[in-house]
Amino acid sequence: MLNEDNDQALLERIRRGDKSACAECVERHSPGVYRLALRLTGNEAEAEDVVQETFLSAFKAIDSFEGRSGLSTWLYRIAHNAALMRLRRVQPDQVSVDDEEVFGEGLDVPRQLHAWCCLPERDFESSEARIELERAVRELPEKLRAVFVMRELEALSTEETAEALDVSIDVVKVRLYRARLQLRERLSAYFTEIARTEV
Amino acid sequence: MEKAACHHLLENLAGYLDGEASAELCAELERHLDGCTDCRVVVDTLRKTSALYHELPQPELPPAARLRLYKSLDLSEFLNSSA
Numbered sequence: 001m002l003n004e005d006n007d008q009a010l011l012e013r014i015r016r017g018d019k020s021a022c023a024e025c026v027e028r029h030s031p032g033v034y035r036l037a038l039r040l041t042g043n044e045a046e047a048e049d050v051v052q053e054t055f056l057s058a059f060k061a062i063d064s065f066e067g068r069s070g071l072s073t074w075l076y077r078i079a080h081n082a083a084l085m086r087l088r089r090v091q092p093d094q095v096s097v098d099d100e101e102v103f104g105e106g107l108d109v110p111r112q113l114h115a116w117c118c119l120p121e122r123d124f125e126s127s128e129a130r131i132e133l134e135r136a137v138r139e140l141p142e143k144l145r146a147v148f149v150m151r152e153l154e155a156l157s158t159e160e161t162a163e164a165l166d167v168s169i170d171v172v173k174v175r176l177y178r179a180r181l182q183l184r185e186r187l188s189a190y191f192t193e194i195a196r197t198e199v
Numbered sequence: 200m201e202k203a204a205c206h207h208l209l210e211n212l213a214g215y216l217d218g219e220a221s222a223e224l225c226a227e228l229e230r231h232l233d234g235c236t237d238c239r240v241v242v243d244t245l246r247k248t249s250a251l252y253h254e255l256p257q258p259e260l261p262p263a264a265r266l267r268l269y270k271s272l273d274l275s276e277f278l279n280s281s282a
Contacts, residue, residue: 134255
């Protein structure tokens with residue numbers, strides 16, 4: 001709540017043309033915007049461009065920001081759109097326009113059924129495991145990736161994620177669930193192999 | 200994962216994991232989990248998957264990229280004060 005209050009005050013200063021307020025906004029929100037951009041594009045240079053584009057667009061359009069969502073949600077929305085434009089340019093076939101978003105239909109049935117939770121902690125903390133975790137997110141379908149990064153990694157609420165992506169709350173819930181299931185399948189294959197090599 | 204009870208669990212798993220399922224439904228799903236090894240593995244590994252991502256180190260904006268960001272926004276004069 002404190003951050004929201006601060007953001008409101010910050011917004012008013014930015015609207016008055018206070019450059020130090022713009023700098024504060026960048027300092028406060030660029031880490032999250034960068035993490036989102038990096039995980040969406042999978043590329044540091046692209047992510048850097050997305051961050052620049054996000055703040056340039058935001059400051060230009062600050063008067064049209066109605067404040068119905070929080071400032072960070074609005075910035076995530078701009079960043080997501082900017083990242084999506086880039087993804088569509090680079091990999092037009094990778095950005096799907098339709099997927100199943102109704103619970104119970106086309107249900108993802110888990111196939112990996114090895115219990116790998118009891119592996120030693122060192123197996124989860126290795127640099128190889130961390131690379132695998134990041135790679136698994138990068139290889140999720142774009143729509144699932146965006147929801148997973150916002151909800152699970154950036155800790156946005158379901159409502160904030162829905163606003164940032166301009167989709168319904170139900171769609172966010174379905175996509176998050178499907179993302180978790182797909183990641184579980186992927187990580188299960190990886191950690192099951194680790195478990196086998198340790199026997 | 201062939202039984203109807205397993206499919207019932209999967210259909211309600213998202214709400215169950217996020218604490219949004221009713222107490223009655225939770226009790227029903229937990230009874231199933233007590234007797235179904237496959238579903239127990241799925242639930243445990245889903246929880247572990249989320250936990251692993253929460254523990255993942257967060258990537259940071261590289262210092263050189265931060266400098267370029269401030270420059271592109273004509274905010275270089277504030278770099279030291281906000282660092």
